[in-house]
Amino acid sequence: MSRKIRNSQKEVDSYPSSGRGFVHVCPHCGRSMELCDTRDGDQAYFCHVCQKGHRAGSPPLLAFRPEEAS
Numbered sequence: 001m002s003r004k005i006r007n008s009q010k011e012v013d014s015y016p017s018s019g020r021g022f023v024h025v026c027p028h029c030g031r032s033m034e035l036c037d038t039r040d041g042d043q044a045y046f047c048h049v050c051q052k053g054h055r056a057g058s059p060p061l062l063a064f065r066p067e068e069a070s
Helices: 009-014
Strands: 022-024 034-037 043-047 052-055 064-066
Touching: none
Parallel strands: none
Antiparallel strands: 022 064, 034 043, 043 052
16 A cells, blocks of 8 residues: 655745744734634634634744844
8 A cells, every 4th residue: 555645845945944034924914913822722823803813833824924124
């Protein structure tokens, strides 16, 4: 029996190696997201405008935006 192994290396390389220099934003509206504790003890980012969120450990790629120099 042969099993197909997923090659997730391409997805892993797409994420920044460090969060330094990036802002965590909502992938839908682009506003900043609030870090909240969930009932199961995990953490998640939540956008109050869109009423959507995602777990802190599995962010979508569009959740990272380069920080603007001030």
